[in-house]
Amino acid sequence: xxxxxxxxxxxxxxxxxxxxxxxxxxxxxxxxxxxxxxxxxxxxxxxxxxxxxxxxxxxxxxxxxxxxxxxxxxxxxxxxxxxxxxxxxxxxxxxxxxxxxxxxxxxxxxxxxxxxxxxxxxxxxxxxxxxxxxxxxxxxxxxxxxxxxxxxxxxxxxxxxxxxxxxxxxxxxxxxxxxxxxxxxxxxxxxxxxxxxxxxxxxxxxxxxxxxxxxxxxxxxxxxxxxxxxxxxxxxxxxxxxxxxxxxxxxxxxxxxxxxxxxxxxxxxxxxxxxxxxxxxxxxxxxxxxxxxxxxxxxxxxxxxxxxxxxxxxxxxxxxxxxxxxxxxxxxxxxxxxxxxxxxxxxx
Amino acid sequence: xxxxxxxxxxxxxxxxxxxxxxxxxxxxxxxxxxxxxxxxxxxxxxxxxxxxxxxxxxxxxxxxxxxxxxxxxxxxxxxxxxxxxxxxxxxxxxxxxxxxxxxxxxxxxxxxxxxxxxxxxxxxxxxxxxxxxxxxxxxxxxxxxxxxxxxxxxxxxxxxxxxxxxxxxxxxxxxxxxxxxxxxxxxxxxxxxxxxxxxxxxxxxxxxxxxxxxxxxxxxxxxxxxxxxxxxxxxxxxxxxxxxxxxxxxxxxxxxxxxxxxxxxxxxxxxxxxxxxxxxxxxxxxxxxxxxxxxxxxxxxxxxxxxxxxxxxxxxxxxxxxxxxxxxxxxxxxxxxxxxxxxxxxxxxxxxxxxxxxxxxxx
Ligand SMILES: Nc1ncnc2c1ncn2[C@@H]1O[C@H](COP(=O)(O)OP(=O)(O)OP(=O)(O)O)[C@@H](O)[C@H]1O
Ligand code: SF4
Ligand SMILES: [Mg+2]
Numbered sequence: 001x002x003x004x005x006x007x008x009x010x011x012x013x014x015x016x017x018x019x020x021x022x023x024x025x026x027x028x029x030x031x032x033x034x035x036x037x038x039x040x041x042x043x044x045x046x047x048x049x050x051x052x053x054x055x056x057x058x059x060x061x062x063x064x065x066x067x068x069x070x071x072x073x074x075x076x077x078x079x080x081x082x083x084x085x086x087x088x089x090x091x092x093x094x095x096x097x098x099x100x101x102x103x104x105x106x107x108x109x110x111x112x113x114x115x116x117x118x119x120x121x122x123x124x125x126x127x128x129x130x131x132x133x134x135x136x137x138x139x140x141x142x143x144x145x146x147x148x149x150x151x152x153x154x155x156x157x158x159x160x161x162x163x164x165x166x167x168x169x170x171x172x173x174x175x176x177x178x179x180x181x182x183x184x185x186x187x188x189x190x191x192x193x194x195x196x197x198x199x200x201x202x203x204x205x206x207x208x209x210x211x212x213x214x215x216x217x218x219x220x221x222x223x224x225x226x227x228x229x230x231x232x233x234x235x236x237x238x239x240x241x242x243x244x245x246x247x248x249x250x251x252x253x254x255x256x257x258x259x260x261x262x263x264x265x266x267x268x269x270x271x272x273x274x275x276x277x278x279x280x281x282x283x284x285x286x287x288x289x290x291x292x293x294x295x296x297x298x299x300x301x302x303x304x305x306x307x308x309x310x311x312x313x314x315x316x317x318x319x320x321x322x323x324x325x326x327x328x329x330x331x332x333x334x335x336x337x338x339x340x341x342x343x344x345x346x347x348x
Numbered sequence: 349x350x351x352x353x354x355x356x357x358x359x360x361x362x363x364x365x366x367x368x369x370x371x372x373x374x375x376x377x378x379x380x381x382x383x384x385x386x387x388x389x390x391x392x393x394x395x396x397x398x399x400x401x402x403x404x405x406x407x408x409x410x411x412x413x414x415x416x417x418x419x420x421x422x423x424x425x426x427x428x429x430x431x432x433x434x435x436x437x438x439x440x441x442x443x444x445x446x447x448x449x450x451x452x453x454x455x456x457x458x459x460x461x462x463x464x465x466x467x468x469x470x471x472x473x474x475x476x477x478x479x480x481x482x483x484x485x486x487x488x489x490x491x492x493x494x495x496x497x498x499x500x501x502x503x504x505x506x507x508x509x510x511x512x513x514x515x516x517x518x519x520x521x522x523x524x525x526x527x528x529x530x531x532x533x534x535x536x537x538x539x540x541x542x543x544x545x546x547x548x549x550x551x552x553x554x555x556x557x558x559x560x561x562x563x564x565x566x567x568x569x570x571x572x573x574x575x576x577x578x579x580x581x582x583x584x585x586x587x588x589x590x591x592x593x594x595x596x597x598x599x600x601x602x603x604x605x606x607x608x609x610x611x612x613x614x615x616x617x618x619x620x621x622x623x624x625x626x627x628x629x630x631x632x633x634x635x636x637x638x639x640x641x642x643x644x645x646x647x648x649x650x651x652x653x654x655x656x657x658x659x660x661x662x663x664x665x666x667x668x669x670x671x672x673x674x675x676x677x678x679x680x681x682x683x684x685x686x687x688x689x690x691x692x693x694x695x696x697x698x699x700x701x702x703x704x705x706x707x708x709x710x711x
Binding site: 173 | 602603604605607608609610611612613614615618622623626627630700701702703
């Protein structure tokens, strides 16, 4: 591992054009992803996790754009490129070969009219010239890695496979070209608990063996605690807390992260401590002034003496600032966040 | 199977279940059931037209018999015998017998004799006219479908661009013009007023004096005569192909697997053909089937306007002559065309869409 990050995201802004005008789904995200590291992106539905993940590979839909920011990628040879200014053909070569993605809701991620093997060959052929037998061998390798039976899966059409198998095929597909960065968008959502478990195990094992860096999006904090070296909490298009997962889960410094953790039922023990965060996330089109969390923030209300949120919280949107050695938080009162509960899940 | 384990017959004849299994596999086969359905449809329509034609007023044989009686002073029996010989059609027979005769004839490919041109079989007339319709409308359908799909995809890829807007306007305009109107407009404006070509010379399926043969000359003559009908068919159908393909492509472009294909770094051309095009065109095949089925039926007015000697032109003549056997034959051909086209498209669709291919065999 080197000190330089493979992926350095700086002040990234993503906008969607909507009939009601542009909406910022990501509002200035910055983070580094180091080689071999695993970063979990957590947050409520609609906070911009998928959008951020897509923007990393420049895969935003037609109506999405990145008016601002930088996604710097460092190649194996040490040279760096900004993905957002990359040319078309260069970008095409970059994708999958350097960074691959496993999409959210992957049920429809495979072309229904092509056999799995043809889609895998397509992927290889787009990047390498490889003999048919070598390509076949490579496909067998990656399918073995995700514990699928190549002979059964390769000649199948996507609809002939179960949801869990398809998800594995997609992971296998992502590994085909040995990328250095893997973005996984809720790779286990919509799968039953046993399938989830086995996919998580496969991911753990693969990361140990292959050492790729990984950004993975999840709602499941237990999974984040288990798989991630670092955690980023997103709220209303911003990263509001970023730190080593042990630190974040043991002592969150942002009221929102603390709320998320409290909302998870403990694996053991009584459930009395569970509490959800009141209200819902604000509309991105009409954010409240100051800190977007202010309307729901218990801490701010406390500081503001029951008189609505504290003044500073509605006046200024807090910047992401360093509070610990490898811990950054965007909250005016981060030093007053109290969190007493034990770590929810401690790396099973 | 309801055979119990103790049944001695089942134990003694182990081959029977195997035979049954094959039969039931055939029965469950998608293709088999489709074909059976097609045959049944043709039979029903043939029966229906048979009775419909009998119910029409002014039975031509009776009319002919009356004419003979009045003009030649024959007795009814004489006249009827003569008519019977000419038409091989006996109105005196009970309807059921007529029907069975008719079905028997159909099974042997015998559609009866024409009334308009006594002495000729309906079959031979159809054989002379049908190929021209199949040829002209078939070519037009292929051109229109392929071109429409390409243009539709181009519109979808550049949606809201200039190409899209221009083609949308042209497409919906063409789509809304009835084909016979366009044909008349072509004849009147381009042919007569602007005198761009000689409409009267372009009549017929090929020029008089030219003998049908496999030669470049004959082919170019045929194309010369088919040119206007083909142009008309293409122009009046391409609009809807374009628009349908565009919307199908736009929908497909939003599918996850297209984004994933992009993420996998596939080349644009590969994505456009195997990922977007192939999926977008699938729903159009059922419409292609319907269109192909109307190949014959849709030609009626056009062939009349251009005096192109195909089946549509023939139907006009048959109606004028009250040539019921011929009409019956033409309706049958039209039916068979529709049914066959649907069958082919269904079977083809099954080959193109793996999800359906499976769906036929299991549940
Ligand atoms: N194509 C689009 N056009 C307009 N707005 C969009 C589009 N896609 C997403 N958004 C908006 O951007 C915001 C972030 O969406 P995104 O899908 O990134 O959220 P998410 O965090 O991944 O949510 P989830 O957990 O439900 O997957 C949402 O408010 C959503 O409404
Ligand atoms: S800045 Fe204020 S409102 Fe925002 S999270 Fe911190 S305390 Fe709550
Ligand atoms: Mg998402």
